[in-house]
Amino acid sequence: MILDVIYNGVSLSNYCYVQEIKRDVLPSHDNVIMDVPAKIGTYFYSQKISPRTFSVDIFIAEPFEENRKALASVLQSDSLVPIEFSDQEGIIYDGIFTGSSEISKMNSKEGTTTLQFFIPYPYGRGNSYIAHIPSTQSTQDIQVYGTVETFPVITATFVQDTSAFAITSGDKYLQLGHFQTVGTTPLPKEQLIFFDSCSSLTGWTALNGTFEEIALTGQINSNGYSFSLLNVGEGSEWHGSALAKGFSEPVQDFVFQAKVQNRASGANLEKQIGKIDIYFRNTAGESIAKLTLKDDTPTAYLNNAQAGLGYYGRREIIFDRKVKNLNDFDGLIRLRREGKAINVYFGQIRNGKEEWSTATRIIDAKGLFTDKVASIVIALSTHGTNPASTMYIEDLKLWKINQLDKTTNVDQIFKAGDVLTIDMGSASIYLNGINAIQYMVAGSQFFGLKPNIQTIGVAPSGVADVDIKYDSRWS
Known part of the structure; x- marks a missing residue:
């Protein structure tokens, strides 16, 4: 040889x-x-x-x-x-x-x-294998090849709502959420009340004139799955287009999420300017908070993530990041308000999984953002004669946060269609691409699979199709 x-x-x-x-x-x-x-x-x-x-x-x-x-x-x-x-x-x-x-x-x-x-x-990896446990089964024997323990990636695609999910191997288990008991009723702590896939402009109202610092001389269009600027319009400062849409009900405590892209491509990346704004309005139609992802530097390609609380003209910036990891942004931006606690998140998503993120949590001690939120405004704009960067808004969701009584309610965490990924090797858990390790209950542990036939169990039965992917490991 x-x-x-x-x-x-x-x-x-x-x-x-x-x-x-x-x-x-x-x-x-x-x-x-x-x-x-x-x-x-x-x-x-x-x-x-x-x-x-x-x-x-x-x-x-x-x-x-x-x-x-x-x-x-x-x-x-x-x-x-x-x-x-x-x-x-x-x-x-x-x-x-x-x-x-x-x-x-x-x-x-x-x-x-x-x-x-x-x-x-210190161990090498060999062939990859996938074992499947359909939702109609609660256990499955799988053959684990190799000479040493391997750590699988488990993907559960839910076909029913459930408050908990657990996977077991021998005496080891990993559980997320809490199971319903005879004295509790499932109720989602985060209840989806607003979802727009950006497939059409139906239900949206185009704003005219100016909105805050943006001259509304352009037009937003839908390509069937996302919003983008059909034309940027004209103006010496920020100019573009804005759309407004109301929720089914005003909300106090909530989680808002949008999937967006802000990317520069081709030649002269540093000259491409673009801004995505999402405004939160109270029942009087006043904007009282804002999320922004922008590149406003004509001499460098550098995206900037911001969040501000309060009325226009008196708004305070509570989050301001300008780092290269935000460039070529294709991911999720989130705003959560529960009581006076405000959480802001910007996360790059690659292949359905969070690759990098930046976030903050503050207490709104000044009461800058206390009104109920009744609608949002989305705006896409560019500045002066600078060429516009590529900007898309693809998904908009808002969850109302319910206050659960732990003696009578159990949080219905998982919804039909959700995808849960548990990586036993990296000790990470993602739900729909977002870190979800907070749902892991005490006593749970990440575990590996030793060579031989292993029996894998899932609970409750009938709620998810489960794939178990692993590499054979060799000494």
């Missing part, structure tokens, strides 16, 4: 000869112990599995300097990359080149050295 190492998808044999691959039989098992004075021996608690370092001896032939430079370029990395070794076909480790690589020159044209690869999680 010709030995080789595939580092981040590149074969090292393109630039050198792999002479020997050195690895241990198992990763180091270090004892966790405690010594007690005057006690014979020691107390043994457990064993800790340590990271691994694999060594690879290589020979660099002529053209030596050309091969050395190319090899150095391949090995340069500032994060973990996939590494494959030819003597372990089909197994991939996540690691990184580490240590020194001093070359012993045999002559002016050839040399040898030893490369070291640090593997923080």
Whole structure:
């Protein structure tokens, strides 16, 4: 067998000869112990599995300097990359080149050295497998391949409303929410009362003239699933278009969420200007709070997330972030008010999951935002003659927050159509792409699956279709 190492998808044999691959039989098992004075021996608690370092001896032939430079370029990395070794076909480790690589020159044209690869999680991953538990079943036996424990990603797609969901394996379980008892009635703490998919302008009122600082000379259009500017209009300052829509009822405590995009593309990114505003109005039609995502800097591409409370002209900015992680924004913005507590959230969503977020929580001690909210205004605008960035509003939702009596009510957390993702390896939980670890109950734990046949249980039965995805793990 010709030995080789595939580092981040590149074969090292393109630039050198792999002479020997050195690895241990198992990763180091270090004892966790405690010594007690005057006690014979020691107390043994457990064993800790340590990271691994694999060594690879290589020979660099002529053209030596050309091969050395190319090899150095391949090995340069500032994060973990996939590494494959030819003597372990089909197994991939996540690691990184580490240590020194001093070359012993045999002559002016050839040399040898030893490369070291640090593997923080000491087991390799093999094939991926998916087991399915339909909503008609409460248990399923699955075959777990490999030689060591693996940590699955579990996806539950709900077909019925439920106050709780649990998944079990042997004596281990992870539960979210609380089950209904004979003395409690399910009631959602967050009850959806407003949803607009932005599929049409029906029900929306186009505003005219000016709205706060925006000259309403443009027009918003729907493409069947989102709102965007059909034309930006004209103006020397902010100009664009705004639409208004009321809720089915005024709300005091609520959660509002919008899915939006604000992105620059093509040439001259720094010159593209655009602003998405969402205003919250009281029963008198006065705007009393605002969420904004904008790029207002004509010399740099830098999105800015803001939230303000209070009437126009006296509004206080309570949240102001201008960071590059907000660029190419495609995600969710949220405003939550419960009592005097105000939460603001901007989160980048990639592949249905939160990738990055920024948020704040304040107490509205000044009473800037206390009126009931009866309607919203959405506005898209650009500034002067600057080219507009690409802006979309795709989903608008508002949940009324109900105050539950814990003696008679249980929170109906999950709704039909919701998607719950539990990543046992990263110890994370997402509900519809938003972090939901707060629903995890005491006693629950993230767990792995050991090789062999494992019985997985879900409760309650009949509420969700469940997929269990895992990679086989090998020592």
